[in-house]
Amino acid sequence: MIDIINCAYQIQDEFLLKDINCSIAPNELVVIMGANGAGKSTLLKLIAGVLSASSGKLFIDNQLIKKYSANQLALKRAVLSQHYEIAFPLSVKEIILMGRYPYFRNHPSTRDLLIVNEVMSKMGIENLADRAYQTLSGGEAQKVHMCRVLAQINGEEQKNKFLLLDEPVSHLDIKYQYHLLEIAKAMVNPNTAIIAVLHDINLTLKFADRILFMKEGRIVHEHQKKESLAISVIKQVFDVEASIINLPNENRQWVCF
Amino acid sequence: MVLLVIILLASIALGAVRISLHDMQLALIHWLGGNEPGSIYESVFIQIRLPRVLLCAITGAILAVSGVLMQGLFRNPIIEPGLVGTSAGAALGASFVFVFASWFGSETQSYIGPFLVPLFAFVGALLATFIVYQLSKNNSRVSIASLLLVGVAINAVALSGTGFMTYLARDPQARSISFWNLGTFSGASWFQVAMVFWVAVIVFTILFRDTKNLNALILGEVEAGYLGIDTKLLKRKILIANSAMVAIATSFVGVIGFMGLIVPHVMRLLVGSDHRKLIPSSMIAGATLLLLADMGARLLLAPAEIPIGIITSLVGAPVYILLLKRNNIIDKSGGSND
Numbered sequence: 001m002i003d004i005i006n007c008a009y010q011i012q013d014e015f016l017l018k019d020i021n022c023s024i025a026p027n028e029l030v031v032i033m034g035a036n037g038a039g040k041s042t043l044l045k046l047i048a049g050v051l052s053a054s055s056g057k058l059f060i061d062n063q064l065i066k067k068y069s070a071n072q073l074a075l076k077r078a079v080l081s082q083h084y085e086i087a088f089p090l091s092v093k094e095i096i097l098m099g100r101y102p103y104f105r106n107h108p109s110t111r112d113l114l115i116v117n118e119v120m121s122k123m124g125i126e127n128l129a130d131r132a133y134q135t136l137s138g139g140e141a142q143k144v145h146m147c148r149v150l151a152q153i154n155g156e157e158q159k160n161k162f163l164l165l166d167e168p169v170s171h172l173d174i175k176y177q178y179h180l181l182e183i184a185k186a187m188v189n190p191n192t193a194i195i196a197v198l199h200d201i202n203l204t205l206k207f208a209d210r211i212l213f214m215k216e217g218r219i220v221h222e223h224q225k226k227e228s229l230a231i232s233v234i235k236q237v238f239d240v241e242a243s244i245i246n247l248p249n250e251n252r253q254w255v256c257f
Numbered sequence: 258m259v260l261l262v263i264i265l266l267a268s269i270a271l272g273a274v275r276i277s278l279h280d281m282q283l284a285l286i287h288w289l290g291g292n293e294p295g296s297i298y299e300s301v302f303i304q305i306r307l308p309r310v311l312l313c314a315i316t317g318a319i320l321a322v323s324g325v326l327m328q329g330l331f332r333n334p335i336i337e338p339g340l341v342g343t344s345a346g347a348a349l350g351a352s353f354v355f356v357f358a359s360w361f362g363s364e365t366q367s368y369i370g371p372f373l374v375p376l377f378a379f380v381g382a383l384l385a386t387f388i389v390y391q392l393s394k395n396n397s398r399v400s401i402a403s404l405l406l407v408g409v410a411i412n413a414v415a416l417s418g419t420g421f422m423t424y425l426a427r428d429p430q431a432r433s434i435s436f437w438n439l440g441t442f443s444g445a446s447w448f449q450v451a452m453v454f455w456v457a458v459i460v461f462t463i464l465f466r467d468t469k470n471l472n473a474l475i476l477g478e479v480e481a482g483y484l485g486i487d488t489k490l491l492k493r494k495i496l497i498a499n500s501a502m503v504a505i506a507t508s509f510v511g512v513i514g515f516m517g518l519i520v521p522h523v524m525r526l527l528v529g530s531d532h533r534k535l536i537p538s539s540m541i542a543g544a545t546l547l548l549l550a551d552m553g554a555r556l557l558l559a560p561a562e563i564p565i566g567i568i569t570s571l572v573g574a575p576v577y578i579l580l581l582k583r584n585n586i587i588d589k590s591g592g593s594n595d
Contacts, residue, residue, distance in 0.1 A: 050479055074485025081480065087332055088475050088530035098476065101469055102485040152484070 001025050001160055002047060002193075007056030009042055009217075016042045018217045020056070026160050029185055029194045031204045034214035035238055040197045041082070043214070044164050047195060048079045061160055074102035077162040078152035080145055082170065092128045092136070092144050096120065099151030111155075119150040122183055138171035146180060153192060163187060165196040169203070181207045201255045205229070213237045229253055261545045265314060268552045269306050276302050309445035313551045314544040315453045316442075316510055319502045321524075321543025322461070322536055324517025326499045329471045329532070330390070330492060333401050334525065335580050337517035338503045341408045342385035344514070345415035347500075347507035350381025352422040371448060378504035385411050386496055440511035440566025442551055449509045456505045460498045461540070467491065468532040475530060513547070513566045515573020520546060522580065 002024040009017040017039045024030055024047075032040045045051040046058065049065050058065045060076060068076070078099065086095075093116065100112040120126045123143050128136070136144065146168060153161045165184065169177040177200075184194050185207055198204045204211060211223040213233060221233050234242045234255060245254040269281060276284075276298055284299040324337045331341070338344050354377045389411050393404040464471075470491050473481040478488045506513070520543045521535065528534045547565075550572075554565040 048483065050482060070482055070487050071485035074483065079480075079483045081483075084476060084480070085332075086475055087334055088328075089525055090472075090475060090530050094472070094529070094531050095476075098473055098484055101473055104469075106466070106469065 001059075001061055002162065003057075003059040003062075004047070005057045005059070007046060007053040007058055009039075009046060009051060010054045015217050017046065017053075020046075020219060022212065022219060022222075024162070024193055024195060026193045027188060027190045028209040029188050029196070029207060030210045030212060031208040032195065032197045032212045032214060033199075033201065033204060033237065038214040038237075039217040040214055041166055042217075044079075044166050044195065044197055047162070048077065048164050049073050050079075060162075071102055074152070075158045076160070077164060078149035079164045080149045080166060080168050082166050084141065084145060086133055090133050092125070092131050092133055093120075095133055095144055096147045096151055099148040099154075102152065103155075103157070115151050115154045116147075119147040119154065122150070123147050124179070139173065139176065142168070142171045143176070143180070146183075150183070150187065153187070156191070159191060161192045163192065163194045165194065167197050167199065169198070169200075177203060201234070205252050205255070206250075229255070261314075261541050261548075264545050264548045264552075265310060268310050268313070268548045269302070276306065305445075308447050308450045309442050309551075310548065311450045312445040312453060312510065313442050313547050315450070315457050316506045316513070317516060317520075317543040317545070317547025318540040319453070319457055319460075319506050319543070320513060320516035320547070321520035321539040322464070323499045323502045325521045325532070325535055325539050326464075326471075326495050327517065328521060329474055330495045330499075331401075331404060332475065332477070333404070334522060335401070335518070335577070336404070337515065338382075338386075338499065339512070339514040339517065340405065340412075342389045342411035342415060343382045343500060343503045344507055344512045345412045345419070346385025347378040347382035347504040348512050349385075349415040349418040349422070350377035350379070350504070351375075351508040352419045353377055353381070356422045356426045371452075374508040375452065375505050378508040379500055381415070382500035382504040382507070383496065385415055386500055390496070439564035440513040440569070441562070441564050442510055442554075443562060445509075453505055453509065456501055460502055461536075463494065464498060464536060467494065468536060471495075471532040472530075511564070511566060514570045515577060516543060516547060516569055518580075519573055519576050522576075 004020050004022050007017060007020040008015060020043065032043060034040050042051065046053055049068070052066065060068065060073075065073075096116050096119065097108060097112070099119075100108055100115060103109075104112055117126070120129060123146060125140070125143050125147065128140060128144065133141065133144065146165075149163060149165075153163050163184070168184070169180055172180060181203065184196070188194055188209075198208075208223075209225050212219050213221040213223065213236075215237050220236065223229055223233070229244060231242055231244055234240065234244075240257055243256050245256060246252075247254050266278065266281075269276060280298050281302060284302045287299060288303050320338070323343070327336045327338055327341060327343070328334050351374045354374045389404070389407050392407045393400065470481065470486045473484045473486050474488070474491065476484075478492075481488050481491070521539050524535055524539045524542055528538050547569075550568045551565055553568050554563045557563060
């Protein structure tokens with residue numbers, strides 16, 4: 001369980017986040033949406049523990065996030081970032097194995113190696129296992145890192161785990177956007193929640209259990225899956241005119257711009 | 258590994274005085290039996306050749322591993338201790354002691370003297386590396402351009418410091434400073450072998466526990482943090498371990514350039530960048546390569562001796578330029594090499 005209470009984050013006089021209040025429990029897929037510079041990634045970094053709030057409190061399972069050691073946090077949450085720069089030759093398998101680093105000291109257990117193979121076949125990239133990371137395309141690299149974070153939150157050793165995804169589908173073509181989000185959705189269970197930043201509103205409406213709309217550092221609207229989304233929200237958050245169609249067969253809405 | 262043993266034996270055997278394998282065996286048995294060396298062959302072998310070769314091998318391993326560490330810390334494959342000020346800082350610290358040793362009473366000097374040079378070299382190395390690291394860091398990212406430029410500046414400061422020490426020094430000291438600025442194994446003693454050996458053992462033991470963490474650092478500091486690694490502690494460990502290794506090597510044998518660059522680079526191509534394989538293989542390759550270079554230093558102009566730093570730089574600098582050029586080409590094509 002993540003509880004964010006009155007959190008703000010500022011650099012000098014500039015507030016990147018303000019009056020953030022929300023709770024996220026396992027068993028849901030929460031998507032953070034908003035225009036550029038709305039504070040989505042900053043909020044994700046706050047939850048990841050890499051930034052600490054200028055004011056307010058952030059609890060994970062009723063314990064302040066500051067009180068967790070780096071390794072304790074690594075067992076509780078995994079983070080997929082937007083960009084990776086890797087200057088050294090490493091095989092895909094070695095990179096995915098890094099997701100298991102919090103779980104072993106010097107040598108991976110057979111279970112760790114099993115999990116690595118499992119997530120690779122789930123993502124459909126077994127054929128890349130021994131490729132050098134440097135030779136991958138942007139989309140392939142994104143899948144490799146997704147496998148790494150999936151390996152990290154795999155297993156029942158810990159309760160209440162969180163997977164944070166910062167624009168996980170930005171380099172993927174449509175088929176794999178759906179594929180990746182379906183895999184993510186399948187990870188959601190009473191022990192695991194997913195928090196993702198996405199740009200595509202229709203992809204979001206299909207997969208999200210809850211949407212946090214952000215603007216100028218605040219959460220301005222919270223949308224639950226069953227509710228009907230209003231055009232005014234789209235106008236307020238993205239500053240564009242849109243119309244919304246109901247897809248009766250799929251029981252969801254479609255936003256046209 | 259086999260190659261290392263062969264070259265180890267070869268470099269014991271060859272030199273101004275040749276020693277056969279049979280002589281080595283006899284001398285070793287004789288010596289281990291607690292006897293003073295008898296013949297001239299035996300004393301050359303025990304007192305000169307053996308410590309020299311061992312010092313050289315361990316130093317090679319140390320320099321190669323410190324290259325691996327620096328590259329990991331700065332997340333760049335074209336970095337080595339000589340470029341980021343570590344070696345020059347160590348040299349400055351050591352030459353400081355050389356010149357001002359007379360300030361300490363002769364009694365203290367004989368007591369702590371042998372430890373003073375490595376200690377000051379360590380302080381110099383740590384300071385120089387730390388300054389370069391801090392100055393070239395920008396928003397927790399180290400840009401390679403600013404790193405090299407700051408490295409040049411700090412190297413220049415340290416070199417002119419060493420130059421000033423040479424200026425202050427009386428003649429015999431000055432000669433040893435300048436000779437040792439170029440690197441040499443000619444003064445190897447068993448005391449030095451023991452010191453280098455123990456520093457290497459301690460540092461390598463600590464490092465082998467961190468191979469996983471060094472791997473994670475390849476992804477970047479923030480990412481390594483996400484994987485549960487205390488990156489602050491890790492960076493501190495790397496800086497201190499690296500400075501200790503370079504300082505001990507530099508204070509006994511002088512500045513030997515480019516070992517930390519070439520060895521890890523070749524090993525990355527051969528075994529990949531997984532530090533669990535990279536560190537041990539770099540140790541072995543570093544020892545082998547420096548033994549070869551030292552043989553060259555002794556044999557090329559025999560009976561005269563070329564400072565070994567000259568040999569490693571002559572070979573290393575062109576390789577470094579090649580690497581730089583290759584990296585540039587990669588940068589120009591948009592940062593990807595597919």
